[in-house]
Amino acid sequence: MKKLAIGVDIGGINTAFGLVDENGDLYAESVISTKKYPYVDDYPAYVEDLCDSMRALAQSLSFEYELTGIGIGAPNANYHKGTIETPANLWKFKEGDPNPDESRRVFPLADDISKCFGGVKTLITNDANAATIGEMIYGNAKGMRDFIMITLGTGLGSGFVANGEMVYGHDGFAGEFGHVIVERNGRECGCGRRGCLETYVSATGIKRTAFELMAKMNAPSKLRSIAFDDFDASMISAAAEQGDPIALEAFRYTGEMLGRALADVVTVTSPQAIFLFGGLSKAGKLIFEPTQWYMEENMLFVFKNKVKLLPSGIQGKNAAILGASALIWQEAAK
Amino acid sequence: MKKLAIGVDIGGINTAFGLVDENGDLYAESVISTKKYPYVDDYPAYVEDLCDSMRALAQSLSFEYELTGIGIGAPNANYHKGTIETPANLWKFKEGDPNPDESRRVFPLADDISKCFGGVKTLITNDANAATIGEMIYGNAKGMRDFIMITLGTGLGSGFVANGEMVYGHDGFAGEFGHVIVERNGRECGCGRRGCLETYVSATGIKRTAFELMAKMNAPSKLRSIAFDDFDASMISAAAEQGDPIALEAFRYTGEMLGRALADVVTVTSPQAIFLFGGLSKAGKLIFEPTQWYMEENMLFVFKNKVKLLPSGIQGKNAAILGASALIWQEAAK
Incomplete structure (x- = not known):
């Protein structure tokens, strides 16, 4: 049956x-x-x-x-x-x-x-x-025993697989990679602390970055006509595809923050591949290229050019x- | 037989x-x-x-x-x-x-x-x-399925156990926690990069910290009479036990760097306990107290006051x- x-x-x-x-x-x-x-x-x-x-x-x-x-x-x-x-x-x-x-x-x-x-x-x-x-059962991680999944939504979620098994940790809450602190005294996070990865790398994170860049840069940008409350991350993708300099810099910076954090966590778990899933990952090379570049740039030599950065195979509704x-x-x- | x-x-x-x-x-x-x-x-x-x-x-x-x-x-x-x-x-x-x-x-x-x-x-x-x-077979981690071992020697080594199994990673080199970057553009590391955890937290790391503090602080200290080339980490422990202000601050700072890094990695693997082994760990509460304090201070709320910081049970020659x-x-x- x-x-x-x-x-x-x-x-x-x-x-x-x-x-x-x-x-x-x-x-x-x-x-x-x-x-x-x-x-x-x-x-x-x-x-x-x-x-x-x-x-x-x-x-x-x-x-x-x-x-x-x-x-x-x-x-x-x-x-x-x-x-x-x-x-x-x-x-x-x-x-x-x-x-x-x-x-x-x-x-x-x-x-x-x-x-x-x-x-x-x-x-x-x-x-x-x-x-x-x-991803492991139906997607692109079939047959992989060591990989990391990064889910990019409003926040940043993650899952770690080691020796073919999900790492739940002692109390069942492992995989909170979005709350690794990447900037001391950095952006305020919903968790009550500051500088967590998800305050930079997520739909809300890239939005915050765009507003920081509008303050920092003088370049003209369509994004300057939209109020914070009316703004969502998809507007940055749309603007970046038309060559908007603030939107492009926002993606580069997001990739830098994610790439650096991935280089660090690779030293701990040594995965075969890292998958990006959800919202931001759909921006394709806008997010993949800088992430890959900064990951390799910051990678410990034994892991250089070994870890694949791939799109999820189970995207979709x-x-x-x-x-x-x-x-x-x-x-x-x- | x-x-x-x-x-x-x-x-x-x-x-x-x-x-x-x-x-x-x-x-x-x-x-x-x-x-x-x-x-x-x-x-x-x-x-x-x-x-x-x-x-x-x-x-x-x-x-x-x-x-x-x-x-x-x-x-x-x-x-x-x-x-x-x-x-x-x-x-x-x-x-x-x-x-x-x-x-x-x-x-x-x-x-x-x-x-x-x-x-x-x-x-x-x-x-x-x-x-x-x-540690898992003979020591204090008997029966634990999720824990982290930190070995403090000339450098900082580590081992991660998840679901009762050693995490070797895809290429067998997992567990290089000493090479997580904790300070962008920080101290030069033997790996060719800058700011790796082991440049702060290890026998050589605390020695570097002591020299930085001699430059930064005005407090008198016995350590000021020893040349860099003649200096080793055990002198800092000895001085700290006599209340030397530079030596005490060196331990506090070392514990801060280690505690912050441990709080980050706990979010990823959610261990039951973290064991400190080797050289520096023998300084007892000089290293355990600040490490524990900064680890808890920087911990994501779901993990607060849950993770034990313990001495290794297999110390010795x-x-x-x-x-x-x-x-x-x-x-x-x-």
């Missing part, structure tokens, strides 16, 4: 999910609202809605299959415990909550979802780790669902 | 080796000169000398045992290939060599040693990785031999 897994991608606005086979073919997909359930007390109703909708999707297929498991990608997910822990944008306290104790915001989602499906194997990890496993479903196939292959 | 492994520690001056059991008990040890064989062409004679001496040691025991394998710790060792590749201080070209082609300086030592012993399993890795495995022998027990346990 055909085997399928459900992949679930939990974002702050929507939760998308789909039925996927071992080759990464998607048979059916659906979505519910996450933001309809904003508060701690809404969590049980969210679980019920998600279970009902997943069950409806699972019953919608016209052929028989075996449900091998459910893989979930979510922010602040702890792989070892199956929990989502104190997520910034999910199930928050209402203002004036009499007991805003963060230990109440540890949500045992893997267990709760597994129960709806008669105890089927349910695994959860953060979205970047899910994308990493997706279903990447997050595929990545989450890959958790199940990866586990089954152990 | 009792099982023993031979552990071999290759340094620039001597090569020490010994017979070790699974508990880390050393039954016999011996040593040959490495520096007697300085040039590329001396390598075969070195191998012969080492094999003869190891065989003599192996035959010296008064009881019967099974030789399970030979583990070697050496600079620039490639675990995957069993080679020592272009080591800085071993088997160099004679001045005026007509063909100083670095590809001639790849030495297949694991195979060569294995042949002397009828094909017994022979594994090689760098000294820091060997110490790491020693035979640590390198024990570490190398542990390669064999680690492999046997797979």
